[in-house]
Amino acid sequence: MEYVYAAMLLHKAGKEITEHSVKKVLEAAGAKVDEARVKALVAALEGVNIEEAIKKAAIAPVAAAASHAAPAEKKEEKKKEEEKKSEEAAAAGLGALFG
Numbered sequence: 001m002e003y004v005y006a007a008m009l010l011h012k013a014g015k016e017i018t019e020h021s022v023k024k025v026l027e028a029a030g031a032k033v034d035e036a037r038v039k040a041l042v043a044a045l046e047g048v049n050i051e052e053a054i055k056k057a058a059i060a061p062v063a064a065a066a067s068h069a070a071p072a073e074k075k076e077e078k079k080k081e082e083e084k085k086s087e088e089a090a091a092a093g094l095g096a097l098f099g
Helices: 002-012 020-030 034-044 048-096
Strands: none
Touching: 002 020, 002 034, 002 048, 020 034
C-alpha cells in the first residue's frame, strides 16, 4: 500500500512517477524498498490518467452505497403494501359482520 501512497504523493506534488522518485519517497518514509514492486507499480501506472482513476475510485463507494440502499427501500414499501392489504381485509371482514 505504501507504494501506491508514494505514487499518489508524487502525483499530487506534480512530480514524475519514476522508479527513482518512488524509491526516494519510500526511503524517506523509512520503508523497506522492494525493487520489483517499485518497477511493477511504475509499469502499471504507465499511461494511466491518475486524476480520472481517483475520480472513479471516489464515485465507486457512493454507487455501492446506493445499490445497497435500494433493496432496503423496496422491503419497506413491500411491508407497507402488505399492512395496507391486511387492514383492508380486516375492514371488509368487519363490514360483513354488520351487513
